[in-house]
Amino acid sequence: MATTLSEAYRDTPLQLKHIIPLDFDSIHYLPESHVWTESVDLLSVDESDVPIIDLHAPDAVELVGNACRKWGMFQVINHGVPRSLLGDAESHVRRLFGLPAHRKLQALRSPGGATGYGVARISPFFSKLMWHEGFTIMGSSLEHAKLLWPQDYEEFCSAMDNYQKQMKSLAYKILVLILKSLEAKDEKTLISTASFQQSEGALQLNSYPCCPNHNQAIGLAPHTDSLLLTILHQNDTKGLQVLRENTGWITVPPVSEALVVNIGDLLNIVSNGQFPTVYHRVVPNETRHRFSMAYFYGPPVDSTVAPLSNLGSPRYRSVTVKEYLSIKNKHLDKAIPLLKTG
Ligand SMILES: C=C1C[C@]23C[C@H]1CC[C@H]2[C@@]12CCC[C@@](C)(C(=O)O1)[C@H]2[C@@H]3C(=O)O
Ligand SMILES: O=C(O)CCC(=O)C(=O)O
């Protein structure tokens, strides 16, 4: 039996203090538990050069390749996802996080589970808590939606299903462009085998409420995403930042109509290190409530990921997705270095 993505997270149970978010409605100051002293004052640069790529441009392959090499992140326009679908999904996200805390807690992620309401998965690795609440979906959202809205969960579920379907097909298109840019000879084994049609995905809904004393808080701590690539929709509130060597944290501004794409750890491996996996973080806002939806796209959990054969001698050993996630759950940022060969 094939392992599912949620099963891959089951062997790392968490403590409740690493699952339950703050009740943001009832708190109007920044508690000590959420004060980040050092990391936040790292240089923030408020101008952005993150490329914006028209997916139908004749040179899209080259543009995507350059952006992956230089940034590991870019925005896409002309992506074919209808504006109405994005708006619809966003309104459901607002409705979900707008529920009172006691209702949201009904759908709390279980300690051994991967889906439902809770803080970010990476929280146990940091001594301070984040100004953030999330809701994770892997496949169907039915189980948790029923707990949130016993009478009317259907609209939410179908909006999330549609959204994931659109994201999956867009992610596949972008992956094909990326593999072409790597001139992958063995791309077929990665993308057109029957098994890749059963690619895995997860949808993470994020909420960053207005934050008192926001300069001392962090919305989502610096991290890289684990799977192949992530497609992100952000509402019209900035907060996402990407770390650029020798420069600092650069804001990735919301561009209406655009979706943000970033390289994940598995593409770092597949590209034999040609594409960096990008550290990114979210800084909270004092007066605006920020929402985002991140779709994580990866190969089947039991499949093996390795550097493409045309990219020189492999700098990483091959690894199954399942094994990689388990290494990442234990070692976070050290997961990729642990796979280095020689
Ligand atoms: C399939 C995924 C991808 C996950 C874990 C699991 C479901 C939730 C995703 C996130 C979402 C928030 C940031 C992150 C770093 C986290 O803490 O949870 C992501 C993580 C990853 O990319 O590793
Ligand atoms: O909210 C954002 O802009 C980023 C979210 C993110 O990095 C994630 O969910 O992995």
Ligand SMILES: [Fe+2]
């Ligand atoms: Fe992320």
